[in-house]
Amino acid sequence: MNEPIVKIRGLKKNFGSLQVLKGIDMDIDQGQIFALIGASGSGKSTLLRTINQLEEVTEGEIWFDGELVNQKLPHRQREAHLNRLRQNIGMVFQHFNLFPHLTAIENVTMAPLMLGRVNKAEAIEQAKKLLDKVGLSDRGDYYPSKLSGGQKQRVAIARSLAMNPKLMLFDEVTSALDPELVGEVNRVMKALAEEDMTMIIVTHDLRFAEDVSDHVIFMADGLVVEEGPPSLVFRAPQEDRTKSFLQQVFND
Amino acid sequence: MGLDFSILPAYADILWQGTLWTIALTVLSMVFSLAGGVVFAVLQLSRHAIIRWPVAGFAWLFMGTPLLLQLFLIYFGLVQIGLDLNAFVAGVIALSLHFAVYNSEIIRSAIVAVDKGQYEAARSLGLSQFQAMRKAIVPQAVANVTPALGNMMIALLKESALVSVIGVMELTLSAQRAISDSFRPFEFYIAAGAIYYVLNLGLEQAVRVAERRSAQYR
Amino acid sequence: MDFALIGRIWPFFAEAAWVTIEVSMLAIILGLILGFAAALASLSRNVLLRWPARAYVSVFRGTPALIQLFLLYFGGPQIGINLGPFEAGVIGLGINIGAYMCETIRGAILSVDKGQTEAGRCLGLGQAQVMRRVILPQAARMMVRPLGVNAIALIKGSAIVSTISVLELSYTAHRYISSTYKPFEMFILASIFYLAIVTVFSFGVKKIDERVALES
C-alpha cells in the first residue's frame, strides 16, 4: 500500500482562545473522494484551509505527498515552500473569487503563465480544453460579471485545474448558487471524481456527498465524530450526534 | 550653519502665545463654521429658488477657490468697504466661511439621507413635528455627520496656519518672528510643526470620542 | 466692478495660471509616486519599510502644509538643501499631498476582497505577484476618484506657494490687490482661472474613471 497523499495527525487550531480544531487525524489515499459534513461552525472550512496553509496550524502535523506542510521555516523559504505546495493543491471557494478584471480564459491562464509553466499558446490551448471540459467553451471571453453563478464556479474549477493539482479542495462550492444551478457544478465535480482526482469536498448537500464520495467524515465541535463509507455513515450511523445531525438535515 | 535646538527655550514665551492664539482662532472658527454650515444647509434646502441659488453659487465659488485667496478677499475687501477689522477677526471670518461651506455640504446630504420613513414613523407615534425632529431626526443625523465634520475640523486646525499671511500673530507667524530675531528657520519651523502635531493629535482624539458618543444613535 | 482694469490685466493672470498648473501637475506626479511607494511600504511586513511609511503619513498629515513648505524653503539651506521657489513649491506640495494619496491608495488596496488574495495564493502565486496582477489592477479602479479629490485639493492648496514668491495665481492676485486696491476684482479674476482649472481637471478625472470602469 502506498503512503496516503494527505496525512493529518493530532491537528489543533486555535483562533485566539477559541479552539476550533481539537485533534484531527486523517488519511487520504490517492484518488479518494472525501466528503466533509457537519453543522455550521464545526470547523470544516478551517480544516480545509489548514491543508493548504491559508490558516496556520496551532499543533499537530499535516503531510502532503510525503512532505510536511506546516514546517517551521524562515519567511522566504516558507513562502517558496507554500507556493510550491499550493501549485499542487487546487481550491475552490463558496464565493468563487474569480478575478473580476480578467476574462474567463485569462482567469484560467494567469497562474500557469505567471509561473512560467507554459508559453502563451500552450496556456490558451490548455485553458480552452479546460473550459470545454466544464462546459464553457463559448464563454472564454466573458468577464465574470457577465457569467451566472454556476458558470463562475465552473470557471473557478477550470482555473484550479490549470495548475494540474494532485488534490482538489472544495469549500461549499454550491452553497451560494441558486438551486437550479447546483446541478451543473455538481456534474463537473462528479466527472472529476471519475477521473481519479483526489478530492476533499465540504458540503451541506448530503445527497451529493453520498453520491460522489467514497469516504464521509462527520465533524462536530472541532472533532471527527464518525467516519466511513457513505453507505454506512448515511444509512447506519453509529453515533447519536451523527443521527441527530442527519435527521435534522433530511427533515428540512 | 549647523542646527542648534538649544536656542528654542529662549523663545518659549512667544511660541506659547502663538499656540494660544492658534487654539483660540481654531476653536472660534470651528464653532462659527459649524453654525454657518447648519445655516447654509438649511438655506440650500429651502423651497424658494431665490434663497437656494445665491447660497449655492457662493458655495460653488468658495469650494472651487483657495482659502488663501478668500483670505485676501475678506481681509482687504473689508478694508475696502471701510470696515478696518483687525487681522484676527478677518482670519476667523475667512476660516469660518470657508469651512462653513464644506460643512454645509456634509450636513445637507445627511439631512436628505435621514430616511423620510423615520420622520413619518416618529410622527405616527404621536410625536409633534418638533419632537420628531429632536428625538428621531437630529440625533441620527448628528451621528451620521460626526466623522466627516470631525475631519473638517482637523483640516481647519492645519489650515489656520494660513492666516499668518495677513498678520495674525498665531503659531506660524510667532515662529517667523522668532526666526527674524534668531535667523534659525529650521529649528523654529520644526518646533512649530511639533506643536501643530501635538494639537492635531489632541484634536483627533477629541473627534474620535465625539464619534463614539454619537454613534450610539445610529 | 472695474471692467476696464480687468480687461487690462487679465493676461498677467493667464500667465500666472500656467504657473499654477505647472506647479500643481508636477506636485501631483510627485505625490502619486510617493503615495504609491509609501502605500506599498506601509502594507509590507518588513518593519523597516512599514514604520517609516507610517511616520511619513502621520507627520505630513498631522502638520500644516505651510509649515512644511517654510521648513523646506527657509530651513533647507541650514541642512544643505538650497532650492529655488518653484522647486521648493513643487517638492513641498508633492511631499504633502503624497501623504494624503498614500492613505487613499492604501485604502483602495485594503478594500479589495480578501478572497482575491486567497484565490491568487491558492494558485501558488507569490505575495508580490498577487499584489501586481490581482490586487493593484482592481484597486486602481477604485482609487481614481478619491485620488482626483486629493489632486483637486492640491490645486487649490497650491496657492500657498505664493508665500515663497512663486509667481502663480494667488501671488499675482495679491500683488494686484496691493497695487490697485481692488480686492474684489482681483478675487473674481483669479477665481475664474482656479474654477476653470479645477473644472477641466475634474472632467479629466471623470473620463479616466469611466474608461477604467469600462474595462471589465
Ligand SMILES: Nc1ncnc2c1ncn2[C@@H]1O[C@H](COP(=O)(O)OP(=O)(O)OP(=O)(O)O)[C@@H](O)[C@H]1O
Ligand atoms: N479567522 C477566524 N477568526 C476567528 N474565528 C474564526 C475564524 N475563522 C473561523 N472562526 C471560527 O471557527 C469556527 C469554525 O469555523 P469554520 O468556518 O471552520 O466552520 P464551518 O464548519 O466551515 O462552518 P460553515 O458550515 O458555516 O461554513 C467558528 O466558530 C468560527 O466562528
Ligand SMILES: [Mg+2]
Ligand atoms: Mg465553512
